[in-house]
Structures are given as structure tokens and as C-alpha cells.
Amino acid sequence: MQKPAEGHNSYRVPMARVCARLEAAGIDLGSCRALEFFAREGDWHTTTYASKVAELDAWEIDPSCEAALRKNLPDACIRIGDSFEFATQREFASQFDLIVYDNPQMFFGSCNQYCEHFEALSTLPNLMKPQAAVVFNVNRKPFDYDKWPRWQARRRQFYECPDAAQLTPEFVMDFYGWHFNRLGLTTRLAFLEPRHLSHVDYFFARLEKKGTAGIRASRAPERLQGRPDFRATNPKNSR
Numbered sequence: 001m002q003k004p005a006e007g008h009n010s011y012r013v014p015m016a017r018v019c020a021r022l023e024a025a026g027i028d029l030g031s032c033r034a035l036e037f038f039a040r041e042g043d044w045h046t047t048t049y050a051s052k053v054a055e056l057d058a059w060e061i062d063p064s065c066e067a068a069l070r071k072n073l074p075d076a077c078i079r080i081g082d083s084f085e086f087a088t089q090r091e092f093a094s095q096f097d098l099i100v101y102d103n104p105q106m107f108f109g110s111c112n113q114y115c116e117h118f119e120a121l122s123t124l125p126n127l128m129k130p131q132a133a134v135v136f137n138v139n140r141k142p143f144d145y146d147k148w149p150r151w152q153a154r155r156r157q158f159y160e161c162p163d164a165a166q167l168t169p170e171f172v173m174d175f176y177g178w179h180f181n182r183l184g185l186t187t188r189l190a191f192l193e194p195r196h197l198s199h200v201d202y203f204f205a206r207l208e209k210k211g212t213a214g215i216r217a218s219r220a221p222e223r224l225q226g227r228p229d230f231r232a233t234n235p236k237n238s239r
């Protein structure tokens with residue numbers, strides 16, 4: 001994602017809206033242990049919620065970010081290294097109430113082995129407490145998409161649809177409900193919040209590991225169990 005202009009707060013406002021919606025939904029950020037999985041220097045959006053949560057862990061692979069990250073998030077527990085490796089460590093198993101994947105766009109990793117949040121989401125079942133919330137970026141309409149055939153192919157494969165150039169909010173909501181189900185997680189609440197140039201949204205979901213006893217009375221009904229029908233929710237692609 002491009003760095004915003006100096007002094008520009010357009011990155012912080014959408015996260016402030018996400019926090020307001022979480023609080024309105026009865027999620028007590030003040031009791032959360034949160035993880036920023038892709039932390040960079042923390043000042044694009046992490047600083048927006050850092051003071052609201054009880055504890056914050058921030059992980060970043062690039063050592064050149066460390067000094068600024070410590071300065072921007074003075075109370076956070078910061079680790080410099082590969083978040084995918086940290087996520088396999090026992091000390092982090094079932095530790096977090098809120099996990100934020102501010103994923104890079106397109107491909108990344110030493111061998112370009114990762115794409116968007118597609119692989120990162122698989123770390124969720126290990127990192128989250130039996131009930132937890134997740135926030136990540138969904139690129140519903142990638143910019144300059146025609147130039148990147150490999151990205152197009154990876155997105156088609158992940159979303160299991162014939163064309164992932166433009167994803168409707170309905171498809172996205174259904175797809176992730178289905179995807180979390182595949183990861184062994186039940187979705188209790190989910191919403192999209194516009195983030196960047198109308199292409200990238202925050203996806204928020206409150207999740208529960210299957211088989212976990214929860215507060216049944218306050219549960220929203222499960223929206224989806226079956227695989228989403230791409231054509232039904234993407235009129236452009238209906239044939």
C-alpha cells in the first residue's frame with residue numbers, strides 16, 4: 001500500500017471508524033490483547049487503536065522499522081522477525097483477542113510466496129483465543145490489475161471465482177464466512193468498512209473456534225455454511 005502524504009490522516013480515520021463500530025457492537029477494546037501482525041512503523045493505523053487496547057504486540061520483519069516502531073508504540077511488545085514464524089511458536093498459541101493483518105498488497109515474502117492476507121489468515125486459529133476478532137484488508141477492486149496476470153491468477157484461485165477484478169460486498173461477506181468455516185471458525189459478526197480510495201476495505205469479523213462454549217443468547221445467526229455463489233452476488237459475471 002502506498003504511504004500517505006506527510007501529515008495526512010486518511011489512514012487513521014478508517015481505523016477510528018472500525019474502533020467505533022466495535023465499541024458500538026459491545027466489544028470492549030480495553031480488555032483486549034491485540035496483535036498487529038504486519039506492523040511497519042505503526043503510524044499508518046496501529047497508533048489509532050494502540051491506546052484503546054489493554055495490551056499490544058506488534059511484529060515486523062524489516063529491522064529498519066524498529067526504532068520508529070518503538071517510538072510510535074512505546075507500550076507495545078515489539079518483535080522484529082517473520083510473523084509467520086512467530087505465529088507457530090507455542091508462547092503465542094491462543095493468546096489474542098484481536099488480530100489485525102494490515103497485509104501488503106499483491107505478492108510479498110522472500111520468494112513472493114505470500115499474497116495479500118491469503119496465507120496469513122491461516123495463522124488465525126492458532127493465535128486467537130477461543131473467541132476473538134480479526135481485521136484485515138480486502139482489495140475489492142485492485143488498481144492497475146490488468147498489468148498483473150500472476151496476481152489475477154492467484155486471486156481467482158483464492159476466491160474460487162472466474163474473475164476477481166471486482167468483488168461485490170455481498171460476495172466478500174459470504175466468501176469470508178465460508179472461508180472461516182473452512183478454518184474451523186464460526187462467524188458471529190462481520191462488516192466491511194471502506195479504507196482506501198474505495199478499492200480497499202477493512203474486513204472485520206468476530207469469530208469463535210468451533211466447539212467452544214460461548215454466550216449463546218447474544219449470538220447472531222450464522223449467515224452461511226455453504227460455498228458462496230460468485231455469480232449470484234456478482235451481476236457483472238452472471239451468464
Ligand SMILES: C[S@@+](CC[C@H](N)C(=O)[O-])C[C@H]1O[C@@H](n2cnc3c(N)ncnc32)[C@H](O)[C@@H]1O
Pocket residue numbers: 001036037038039040041042043044045046047059060061062065081082083084102103104108109
Ligand atoms: C501495510 S504495511 C503495515 C503498516 C502498519 N500496520 C502501520 O500501521 O503502519 C505492511 C508491513 O508488513 C511487513 N511484512 C511483510 N512480510 C512480513 C512478515 N513475513 N513478517 C512480518 N512483517 C512483514 C512489511 O515489511 C511492511 O512493513
